[in-house]
Each structure stands twice: as C-alpha cells, then as structure tokens.
Amino acid sequence: MLKIIDKYILKRYLGTFIVMLLMFIPIGIVIDVSEKVNRMIENKVPFNKIASYYLDFTIYFANLLFPIFLFLSVIWFTSKLANNTEIIAILSSGISFTRFLRPYILGATIVSVFALVMSIFLVPRASAGYKNFRYTYLMGGGQNQMRDNTDVFRQISKDEYIFVTSFNEVSKMAFNFSMEKFDNDKLKYKLIANRIKWNEKQKNYTLYNYTKRKVGEFGDIIETGESKDTIFNFDLEDLTPVIYIAETLPLHDLHKFIDKEKSRGSSNINVYLVVLYKKYSIPVSAFILTIIAVSVSSMKRRGGMGTNLAIGIVLAFAFVFLDKIFGVLGEKSTAPPLLAVWTPNIVFGILAIYLLRNAKR
Structure with missing residues (x-):
C-alpha cells in the first residue's frame, strides 16, 4: 500500500509529465501549421481532414518523443524537491535512496505500459494517417522529395x-x-x-x-x-514505400509481414526489424532515463534547477543522437538490428547504474 510520500512523488511524476506533453505538443502543432498552411490553402484541404491529421500528428510525435519529455519532466520536479530540501528531509527520516526511488519506478511502469499499448494499437494507425495526409495534400514543394523517398x-x-x-x-x-x-x-x-x-x-x-x-x-x-x-x-x-509500411502495421500484422519478407529474401528486412524492436526498446528507456534523471537532479546544486536542466538537456540530446545513429546503422549496415536498437539503452543503462551509485553516496 502506497504511503503518503509515495503518492506525493507519483502524483508529481505523472502530473509534470502530462503538463510537459501539453506544453510542447501545441508548440509542435503551431510550428507545423506555420510551415504547411500555405499548401493546405492551395490544395483546399477540408477542415475535418486537417483535424484528423493533427490528431494523428499528436499521437505520432508524443510516442516518438515521450522518453525525452519524461526525462525532462522528472529532472524538473525532482530539482524542485531538492531545492526545497524535501529530498534531504525524506532521506533524513531514515528512508534509503533505493526506497525513495520506488514511486519513480512505479510511475515509469505506468508510463511504459501506456506507451507500449499505444505503440501496438494507436501509433500504427496514427502513423498511416499522418503520412498519408502529407503525401495526399502536402505535395507542393515537397512533392519531389516525397517521391524520391517512395x-x-x-x-x-x-x-x-x-x-x-x-x-x-x-x-x-x-x-x-x-x-x-x-x-x-x-x-x-x-x-x-x-x-x-x-x-x-x-x-x-x-x-x-x-x-x-x-x-x-x-x-x-x-x-x-x-x-x-x-x-x-x-x-x-x-x-x-519502405519508409513507412512497417510503421503503419499493428504488431500482429508486422510479425506476419516480417516473416513473409524473410521468406522472400527482402533486402529491406532490417528496416522492418528496427521498427519492431523499437516498439519494445522505447518503453524500457523510460525506466533508464527516470533513474538517470533522479540521480542527476536529486542533489541540491549551487546553480539550482538551471544546472540540472542543462545537464538533462545535454543527456537528452545525447540519447536522441545515439538512438538515431544506431537506428540508421541497424537499417543500412551489417550490424544486427536487435543490437543496434538496444545499444542506446545499454549505454545509458550503464550510465544510470554509475550515477545511481554516486547518488546513493
């Protein structure tokens, strides 16, 4: 049964994450509208199609960027706890740092399960709607680029x-x-x-x-x-097109599609395997990034929240960079796709263990 402190931290964990999503997704929509509004007007896109597109846009990018939003939100509210000396008070009461992590792990579990369900059931449909809209209505100056990639x-x-x-x-x-x-x-x-x-x-x-x-x-x-x-x-x-067929298939259909492509000896099989493995690796990254975020931000620093956020942003970009680099390696090189997809989690998992040990000290 959860104690008061667990409920307090879990509430802050989930609440800050949701607020972070609600803050950044509208910004992404505004930027996307500003870039594409001229082509939408030129092509006379119906309003219901635009509304459906931005619903798919929201689901697609929320799934794609949720580990980063989660990471920054944990750093944000944990830094506030540290600056208010709440963490010192909690640990001084006899609670170990490992026990202090329990509500964070519970929160990461809730978010990961939700993200996994989304990636299996909602994201494929949203991905299909998002990419179909772009191809159908947003030809304009991007037509040649779209066709080059299809x-x-x-x-x-x-x-x-x-x-x-x-x-x-x-x-x-x-x-x-x-x-x-x-x-x-x-x-x-x-x-x-x-x-x-x-x-x-x-x-x-x-x-x-x-x-x-x-x-x-x-x-x-x-x-x-x-x-x-x-x-x-x-x-x-x-x-x-290879660029999005795998992303638009539900998990069961994706497994059947990969089996069929393997039997055909498809040269694009690694592209499909990367999509499949990322459905599992991204939710797991929530646990790793949560531990890193708590370890980095639980200590009260001279620079305050600004220092913790700066460290968090650097680590977030490093994670995105590794994820993209090894994703491309898994698709285009002879590197095993499974190893390529999980390498960022392995690297940051080792970093999480190191930072956690230092935080305990």
Missing part, C-alpha cells in the same frame, strides 16, 4: 520483381509500375504500366496504359492496352 523495389518470389516510383495509400494507386520475371537469370517477360490500382471490392488490380512483353526464343510477343483487370501474387502492402 520508390519501391521488391522481390516477390524467387524469380519475380516489382517496382513503382510512388504510391498513394488513399486512392490505392501506384505509378510507373513494372514487373519482371526471370528464369535462371534470363528475362522471361516484363510488364509495365503507367498506373496500377487496387480494387477493394473485386480483390484485383487494374493496369492503365500497359505493355506486356514476353521474351521468346525466335521473337517477342508484345501486348498493349489502355486498361486491364488482373490478379497478381503480391499484396497491396508490397506497393507501399
């Missing part, structure tokens, strides 16, 4: 490959489609089309302005047409 090249079987230059999740349509089939490194046929559209009701695809070339021993057979309905042995998600 090329899709996939091996769908042992000897079949598909390619599209861009994909629109809303209309279920991909552009500049091509499909090639090989036999012992020899091209058997190639199909190209200006557009390919998925038909939800019919469960098939429609090709527009297509050309199919079948390579023969004595001559090629060429078929052309304005449109054609057909069935392929690949899924709609295979046309979705």
Whole structure:
C-alpha cells in the first residue's frame, strides 16, 4: 500500500509529465501549421481532414518523443524537491535512496505500459494517417522529395520483381509500375504500366496504359492496352514505400509481414526489424532515463534547477543522437538490428547504474 510520500512523488511524476506533453505538443502543432498552411490553402484541404491529421500528428510525435519529455519532466520536479530540501528531509527520516526511488519506478511502469499499448494499437494507425495526409495534400514543394523517398523495389518470389516510383495509400494507386520475371537469370517477360490500382471490392488490380512483353526464343510477343483487370501474387502492402509500411502495421500484422519478407529474401528486412524492436526498446528507456534523471537532479546544486536542466538537456540530446545513429546503422549496415536498437539503452543503462551509485553516496 502506497504511503503518503509515495503518492506525493507519483502524483508529481505523472502530473509534470502530462503538463510537459501539453506544453510542447501545441508548440509542435503551431510550428507545423506555420510551415504547411500555405499548401493546405492551395490544395483546399477540408477542415475535418486537417483535424484528423493533427490528431494523428499528436499521437505520432508524443510516442516518438515521450522518453525525452519524461526525462525532462522528472529532472524538473525532482530539482524542485531538492531545492526545497524535501529530498534531504525524506532521506533524513531514515528512508534509503533505493526506497525513495520506488514511486519513480512505479510511475515509469505506468508510463511504459501506456506507451507500449499505444505503440501496438494507436501509433500504427496514427502513423498511416499522418503520412498519408502529407503525401495526399502536402505535395507542393515537397512533392519531389516525397517521391524520391517512395520508390519501391521488391522481390516477390524467387524469380519475380516489382517496382513503382510512388504510391498513394488513399486512392490505392501506384505509378510507373513494372514487373519482371526471370528464369535462371534470363528475362522471361516484363510488364509495365503507367498506373496500377487496387480494387477493394473485386480483390484485383487494374493496369492503365500497359505493355506486356514476353521474351521468346525466335521473337517477342508484345501486348498493349489502355486498361486491364488482373490478379497478381503480391499484396497491396508490397506497393507501399519502405519508409513507412512497417510503421503503419499493428504488431500482429508486422510479425506476419516480417516473416513473409524473410521468406522472400527482402533486402529491406532490417528496416522492418528496427521498427519492431523499437516498439519494445522505447518503453524500457523510460525506466533508464527516470533513474538517470533522479540521480542527476536529486542533489541540491549551487546553480539550482538551471544546472540540472542543462545537464538533462545535454543527456537528452545525447540519447536522441545515439538512438538515431544506431537506428540508421541497424537499417543500412551489417550490424544486427536487435543490437543496434538496444545499444542506446545499454549505454545509458550503464550510465544510470554509475550515477545511481554516486547518488546513493
């Protein structure tokens, strides 16, 4: 049963974290609106679409940045406790530093469980809405950059490959489609089309302005047409850009998708594994950052809260830097994705143990 001091600290822990989110997320929304309002007006985006986008924006970035908000909020209110000599009074009453940490760990558990549930159920849907809105309505000056990052090249079987230059999740349509089939490194046929559209009701695809070339021993057979309905042995998600397909899948679907990509020998498998492992590593980072924040800010310093916040900001940026660097290494290099994703937590976990020992002294 929680004691009064535990309830007091836990209330401050959760309350300050929520206030921190409520302070910074509106700032992020205002900055985003100021950058994109011209394109929204030009494209005549409906208000309900904008409202839905910023709801997804809030969920997406709250999940992405919650460890940093949590870290800074713990430093903030713990520094206030230290400056008011409340921590000295608590420890002088016979409570050990380890016992003093109990409500912090409980608070980190609550936040981590909530973050894990969000990353499994809410964040994939919010990520899809956020990225689809940007692609559909915010083309403008960012169209070329978006299309540069949305090329899709996939091996769908042992000897079949598909390619599209861009994909629109809303209309279920991909552009500049091509499909090639090989036999012992020899091209058997190639199909190209200006557009390919998925038909939800019919469960098939429609090709527009297509050309199919079948390579023969004595001559090629060429078929052309304005449109054609057909069935392929690949899924709609295979046309979705690598940059966000994994982020938009719920946990169960993500596991199935990764298994399918492994069986195909996909070259992008590390990208998907990084997304999967981060669903678990980010909630765990809440415990590590909480211990570091308490260890750093529980001591009353000459510079007051300013010194603690400065140390906290430096450590927060260091964590973000390591997370981004090792995330890219996990996606692009030969480093194991699991090790790359968990390296920031391992490094800061060691730092947390060191700082905790010094704080106890």
